[in-house]
Amino acid sequence: xxxxxxxxxxxxxxxxxxxxYGHFAEHLGRCIYEGxxxxxxxxxxxxxxxxxxxxxxxxxMKIPVLRWPGGCFADEYHxxxxxxxxxxxxxxxxxxxxxxxxxxxxxxxxxxxxxAMLECEPYINGNVGSGTVQEMSEWVEYLTFNGVSPMAELxxxxxxEEAWSVAYFGVGNENxxxxxxxxxxxxxxxxxxxxxxxxxxxxxxxxxxACGANSDDYNWTEVLMREATxxxxxxxxxxxxxxxxxxxxxxxxxxxxxxEYFNTLKKALFMDELVTRHSVIMDKYDPDKRVGLIVDExxxxxxxxxxTNPGFLYQQNTIRDALVAGLTLxxxxxxxxxVRMANIAQTVNxxxxxxxxxxxxxxxxxxxxxxxxxxxxxxxxxxxLTVDSPLYSYEGAEIPEVxxxxxxxxxxxxxxxxxxxxxxxxxxxxxxxRGLAGQPATVSGTTxxxxxxxxxxxxxQPEAVVPQPFTAFKLEGNKLTVELPPMSVTVLxxxxx
Ligand code: AHR
Numbered sequence: 001x002x003x004x005x006x007x008x009x010x011x012x013x014x015x016x017x018x019x020x021y022g023h024f025a026e027h028l029g030r031c032i033y034e035g036x037x038x039x040x041x042x043x044x045x046x047x048x049x050x051x052x053x054x055x056x057x058x059x060x061m062k063i064p065v066l067r068w069p070g071g072c073f074a075d076e077y078h079x080x081x082x083x084x085x086x087x088x089x090x091x092x093x094x095x096x097x098x099x100x101x102x103x104x105x106x107x108x109x110x111x112x113x114x115x116a117m118l119e120c121e122p123y124i125n126g127n128v129g130s131g132t133v134q135e136m137s138e139w140v141e142y143l144t145f146n147g148v149s150p151m152a153e154l155x156x157x158x159x160x161e162e163a164w165s166v167a168y169f170g171v172g173n174e175n176x177x178x179x180x181x182x183x184x185x186x187x188x189x190x191x192x193x194x195x196x197x198x199x200x201x202x203x204x205x206x207x208x209x210a211c212g213a214n215s216d217d218y219n220w221t222e223v224l225m226r227e228a229t230x231x232x233x234x235x236x237x238x239x240x241x242x243x244x245x246x247x248x249x250x251x252x253x254x255x256x257x258x259x260e261y262f263n264t265l266k267k268a269l270f271m272d273e274l275v276t277r278h279s280v281i282m283d284k285y286d287p288d289k290r291v292g293l294i295v296d297e298x299x300x301x302x303x304x305x306x307x308t309n310p311g312f313l314y315q316q317n318t319i320r321d322a323l324v325a326g327l328t329l330x331x332x333x334x335x336x337x338x339v340r341m342a343n344i345a346q347t348v349n350x351x352x353x354x355x356x357x358x359x360x361x362x363x364x365x366x367x368x369x370x371x372x373x374x375x376x377x378x379x380x381x382x383x384x385l386t387v388d389s390p391l392y393s394y395e396g397a398e399i400p401e402v403x404x405x406x407x408x409x410x411x412x413x414x415x416x417x418x419x420x421x422x423x424x425x426x427x428x429x430x431x432x433x434r435g436l437a438g439q440p441a442t443v444s445g446t447t448x449x450x451x452x453x454x455x456x457x458x459x460x461q462p463e464a465v466v467p468q469p470f471t472a473f474k475l476e477g478n479k480l481t482v483e484l485p486p487m488s489v490t491v492l493x494x495x496x497x
Pocket of ligand 1: 026070071072073173174297345346351
């Protein structure tokens with residue numbers, strides 16, 4: 001088969017939900033504390049304790065939704081510990097993550113302020129594992145009830161007169177593991193019970209999110225859909241990409257060889273199969289696709305940086321991570337009929353972060369640049385596209401060399417995102433633009449490429465990997481031939497004539 005990309009510019013396949021570009025921030029390592037929250041007395045420029053530089057960068061990237069407070073932390077979090085005068089809040093040990101002291105200075109009010117500053121939707125994850133129905137129900141009341149009630153009064157006493165609006169609420173996290181080690185049958189019943197008391201107050205309509213499967217645990221999805229479909233608006237899925245199959249030796253974030261590079265990309269591509277298979281099960285119980293699939297934890301997970309707390313999950317981020325981000329977002333687009341939200345783990349200083357900080361210094365990772373380049377796809381219409389990709393082989397294994405996706409904005413601008421996974425060879429292939437009245441009026445592009453297999457940004461060299469203008473294309477009629485550099489993520493903007 002000829003290697004090419006065929007793009008039917010006149011066949012639209014639905015909206016790419018902007019929430020696919022969502023993020024996740026947990027009380028883990030230096031994500032919340034240091035990464036987002038520095039406190040009002042900090043010398044680091046902040047607004048009411050929240051770092052200005054981080055807010056600015058996340059806003060630039062158009063962060064649409066932020067999940068908080070965990071993760072595993074969510075099922076140990078008691079929200080009342082994080083309200084009221086900060087000096088009176090409980091200090092405790094974060095047993096899950098590195099034994100750090102949690103002073104609860106960042107709580108509900110601070111999170112809601114952060115979301116307001118970011119102009120993004122809050123996605124709050126409630127506690128099923130160690131919390132009560134009453135506790136969860138009262139949190140929702142505290143957040144969203146505008147009448148006379150004990151929780152509304154408490155909120156007002158703590159300085160917030162008006163209820164907030166909260167669209168997304170998760171009922172537990174990883175309840176098959178750190179959230180209580182439950183069987184799916186047991187969790188399904190608990191889910192039905194807890195969600196009953198996650199009330200809609202006034203105009204606030206909550207999208208109820210049930211805890212979904214770990215990776216390829218299809219039985220979990222089957223049981224949850226069989227027992228609880230009518231009580232949920234979405235079901236989640238968690239999948240992390242490790243270079244190896246050994247959690248004790250996952251592989252390093254930098255300084256790796258071609259084998260770990262290749263394996264990481266191969267394993268990231270597995271997201272397509274996962275989403276396909278979980279969707280098939282969901283289709284059986286929900287053929288109208290009312291229930292969304294939310295991939296609210298995804299991304300790379302490596303060994304921590306040498307010398308850092310193993311419980312803080314701090315890792316560097318290279319061009320390999322940029323490719324994982326680019327190809328995964330392309331997969332989510334393809335499945336946007338079912339995938340309505342995704343949240344990469346985790347925003348700052350943890351796992352596949354978009355931002356790293358060191359004291360007052362901040363850098364944008366290659367993953368950040370991909371999210372920033374791809375933001376043009378948010379809420380755009382997915383276009384029909386087929387890729388007959390060259391193959392990328394390594395030691396007998398093969399994966400497609402090119403991952404691609406395309407969408408059209410309300411203004412009619414077509415964007416095509418293209419990843420060349422090959423670590424040493426450019427990918428040259430024609431992109432046939434079908435369904436256009438004439439030749440495109442303009443074509444422009446931006447590319448993010450690696451100069452070495454682990455190219456990354458450091459605090460000394462924060463701009464080693466940054467987007468550059470892309471000009472390696474030739475337009476002949478409606479055929480656009482592109483030459484994608486090795487290890488690159490490219491986004492083209494095509495304006496029809
Ligand atoms: O993102 C880190 C951890 O990974 C989360 O707390 C948990 O939900 C998952 O296992």
